[in-house]
Amino acid sequence: MNPPPRNTPPKIGAHRPTLKTTLTFSSFPKLPVELRLKIWKDACLPRTTTEHGLHYVTIKIVEEDGEDEDFENMVTFDPHLEGYDDEFEVESDDTAYVTLQAMKCYQVPPNKVKANASAHHSNGSAYLWDAGLWTACKESRMAIAEYLDLSGWIKLRNQPVDETLPAWYDKAFPSTLIPHPQDKTWRPIVIPSRDIFCIIPSSVRSLPKSLYSMKLLTPFIATKSFTIRESWAIALKFDSSWNKRFPSDVFKLYRERSPRGLLANWIQGFHDEVYPVPSLWIIDDSVVWVACPGQQFEIIYRDCNGGYVEIKWCATRSDTTSSTKGAVTDFMTSFGILLDDLDEPYIPFETKKIVKLLVRTENQLPAIVEEVSGSNDETEDDTEEDLSDGSGHTSNYCSMNGDESVEEGDS
Incomplete structure (x- = not known):
């Protein structure tokens, strides 16, 4: 479940590709498979204990029906909820839940970056870094899936619970955001326990005034399972x-x-x-x-x-x-x-x-x-x-x- 080791910690001034970088290599398909896979993996977003993601999101309030006698629409009664025991929850009248939705996946053309700087920065989310890998081809998807060790995470999720060992929801597990309605072909990947989520200004007015109403529902990647995070990082620009x-x-x-x-x-x-x-x-x-x-x-x-x-x-x-x-x-x-x-x-x-x-x-x-x-x-x-x-x-x-x-x- 750990990312590939890196020889040295990142330097503040270290160069990383940005949205402004435009590279074309027409002979890429002719390279040996092993070399292509290595290039795909090198293109993955650095994910280590010292390199975390910054994402721009909108927040969606989860609607619950408090009068539902069968509790079918209550979050804490959802059969897919794991790692959360509401018996230990401190009761509050403000308790409510939210989910995170990604912004639209688009890129400003390089020749328009300076003229349209605000749009360029409107969604430079870290989750876009790997978007091309998920949508390019089967080979690139294999590379990013292996880099994230998704098969290892899913194996951990399917193991019987061992109370002497941390479960998946106790670890820095990969989760997904709700994709923008126009970007349904991929799932933006985040690490809720490490990353910072910046709320875009247009959605601020609709947010609850109490942080107790901001309990985050975090799905486990590739399954219906989810857990609740009460402590997560919220940012405003x-x-x-x-x-x-x-x-x-x-x-x-x-x-x-x-x-x-x-x-x-x-x-x-x-x-x-x-x-x-x-x-x-x-x-x-x-x-x-x-x-x-x-x-x-x-x-x-x-x-x-x-x-x-x-x-x-x-x-x-x-x-x-x-x-x-x-x-x-x-x-x-x-x-x-x-x-x-x-x-x-x-x-x-x-x-x-x-x-x-x-x-x-x-x-x-x-x-x-x-x-x-x-x-x-x-x-x-x-x-x-x-x-x-x-x-x-x-x-x-x-x-x-x-x-x-x-x-x-x-x-």
């Missing part, structure tokens, strides 16, 4: 309009039918640690950023347009020459002022520690190592939190115009 006309009252923010309003409502789920809920991410495609000296990025998320890494909110920059923070950090500062429960004496609630930030690897600025000079506006705890690079070292990157200076000044 940042837009600079989020900083415009920012409300001064948190209840006004809750009432907004906007991505930031929805995010504010979702954050409330983290005040109660009883319920397992999805993790929340904000993706910024354009912000430039800096890394702390010696910082290592263990996980890289990929779509068809490039790689992404998680950074701290203090690591963004407004441009390539300024030390001021990027617009996405300005948003999180204003957002946190309204939502943070700093009056709690024991466990203060800090939004920026709940919502994670994902940025493009290609937007990293060159490292400039300088002596740490802590900002007078930051507390000792703030400095330790923001400046640490994970190895015990500190950097002055996050001390420049410290994140907390704004919050403290407004408190």
Whole structure:
């Protein structure tokens, strides 16, 4: 069930094919079968413990009939459900279920990429990486199926349950999204326990305001079996309009039918640690950023347009020459002022520690190592939190115009 081993971990700047790459090799069918299969496998999306997928999706609410006396339309009574015991479920009035649907599978012609950049990036989902392999020919389908070890996964699924060993639903199993209605000939493959799912803006307004209503139904590939994931990674794409006309009252923010309003409502789920809920991410495609000296990025998320890494909110920059923070950090500062429960004496609630930030690897600025000079506006705890690079070292990157200076000044 493991992908083919790789000799070295991926580098942030490592080249990967993108949607812009156009290659033609008319003599490919004349190559030996063994060589063709090797080429097909090399074309597969890297799937390792350090390389995860980033997918763009719409969310479909699962309709249940609460008055159904036979429970035929109730998710937890479905005979194909495995690995989920509702007797251990914490009851909530908001409990509901969702499924994920892929966006339409299309590609902007290379000569139109710059003129139609928004369309080009609208669906660069990682699940498209292997779409050509699934639809090209029998040989390519054999290659991708072998690469994913689908026969091994299905064998594991069919084995009797051994309580001493992890079952399929306890592993990073391959799942499928609902294909777009115009793309019914293939099944987009994802790894729900590892990948990040970015919700497209057009579907945001129809989403529930409670994360407890976002329990994800994840089918096991090539079967009717499915399980329920309460913890999965949800992302929203940042837009600079989020900083415009920012409300001064948190209840006004809750009432907004906007991505930031929805995010504010979702954050409330983290005040109660009883319920397992999805993790929340904000993706910024354009912000430039800096890394702390010696910082290592263990996980890289990929779509068809490039790689992404998680950074701290203090690591963004407004441009390539300024030390001021990027617009996405300005948003999180204003957002946190309204939502943070700093009056709690024991466990203060800090939004920026709940919502994670994902940025493009290609937007990293060159490292400039300088002596740490802590900002007078930051507390000792703030400095330790923001400046640490994970190895015990500190950097002055996050001390420049410290994140907390704004919050403290407004408190």
